[in-house]
Amino acid sequence: MMNLLLAGNFEYTKEQLNILKNAGYKVFLMQDERGRLPLEASEIDVVVCNWLFTHYNIKEFENLKYIQLLSAGMERIPVDYIKDKGIGLSNARGVYSIPMAEYAVCGVLQLLKQSRFFIKNQQEKKWEKNRKLEELSNKTVAIIGMGSVGIEVANRFKVFAREVIGFDINCEIKSEYSIYDIEEFDNKLSDFDILIFTVPISANTRHFLN
Numbered sequence: 001m002m003n004l005l006l007a008g009n010f011e012y013t014k015e016q017l018n019i020l021k022n023a024g025y026k027v028f029l030m031q032d033e034r035g036r037l038p039l040e041a042s043e044i045d046v047v048v049c050n051w052l053f054t055h056y057n058i059k060e061f062e063n064l065k066y067i068q069l070l071s072a073g074m075e076r077i078p079v080d081y082i083k084d085k086g087i088g089l090s091n092a093r094g095v096y097s098i099p100m101a102e103y104a105v106c107g108v109l110q111l112l113k114q115s116r117f118f119i120k121n122q123q124e125k126k127w128e129k130n131r132k133l134e135e136l137s138n139k140t141v142a143i144i145g146m147g148s149v150g151i152e153v154a155n156r157f158k159v160f161a162r163e164v165i166g167f168d169i170n171c172e173i174k175s176e177y178s179i180y181d182i183e184e185f186d187n188k189l190s191d192f193d194i195l196i197f198t199v200p201i202s203a204n205t206r207h208f209l210n
Contacts, residue, residue, distance in 0.1 A: 001026050002045035007033045007052045008070050053077050072096055072149075073200045094148045101152035104196050105160075112136060136160035142192040144182070144208070145199035146173050153196055165192065 004025035006012060012029070020027050025046065028038040033052045037044075041060035050070040058064070058078055066088035067077070074091055082089050110116065112134040121128055141157045143150045146166040154164045154177050165188075166179040173179055180188065199205045 002065075003028065003039060003043050005030060005038070005044050005047045005049070007031075007047060007049040010070065051076055058082070066090075075201045097148040097152040100149050100198070101156050104153050104198075105156050108136070108141075108157075108194055108196075138162050139194055140165065140192040141194045141196065142167065142188075144168075144185070144195065144197045146175065146177070146179050147198065149198040151175065153198055157196075161194075163192075 002025055004020060005028050006020075007030040009031050017027055028044075030038055033049060034055050037056070041056065042062045044061055045063055046066045046068070047061070047064065048068045048070065054076050058081060064085075064087055067082065067090070069077070069089075069091045072091050072093050072095065074089075077089075079089075114130050114133055117130050136157075137160065139161050140163045141154075141161045143153055143157075143164065143166045146154070146168040150166060150168070154166060154175075158164050158177075164177055166173075166175070166177050167182045167185050168179055169182050171179045171181040195209075197205075197208070199208075
């Protein structure tokens with residue numbers, strides 16, 4: 001029987017835990033990844049986590065065979081070490097695509113429609129006009145990174161905006177949207193009004209814009 005550590009602030013149901021136990025795992029729970037491990041690191045075979053390896057040295061997990069991340073990004077784990085040791089690794093790619101896309105729409109509308117201004121006035125029982133409101137219908141939206149999140153973002157903005165275009169390292173992605181190579185970004189920067197990033201943090205994307 002392998003030891004499975006479920007780390008991170010996620011509430012598992014009894015049914016989910018039973019599925020894991022029936023699959024042959026001895027399950028240990030650790031909601032606070034900064035806390036004390038419920039067993040020795042060297043005894044853990046599989047871990048589901050988010051921030052665990054920013055608080056614990058992965059080298060202490062001598063028998064680790066597999067890591068399942070709760071995040072899509074991998075910037076919080078030592079990827080090179082994991083590869084060198086042959087440890088299996090999966091992320092949560094696709095899990096957050098729809099909520100992140102909806103949040104992007106929320107954020108842009110909040111800016112264009114000055115919702116914070118009106119909420120503040122409402123709380124203060126003030127009636128004051130705001131003539132700085134803008135509409136999405138005449139805007140061009142550019143999305144950097146046309147992966148699963150980027151496509152979901154594009155699908156929502158196409159309902160509002162005049163045009164939606166994408167940039168990616170792979171401009172041959174099959175899509176209904178015009179997708180340009182990321183190398184063309186600087187030349188087209190003046191063509192759009194709204195810019196949305198849906199790329200993971202990496203050496204190539206950090207400080208892409210100053």
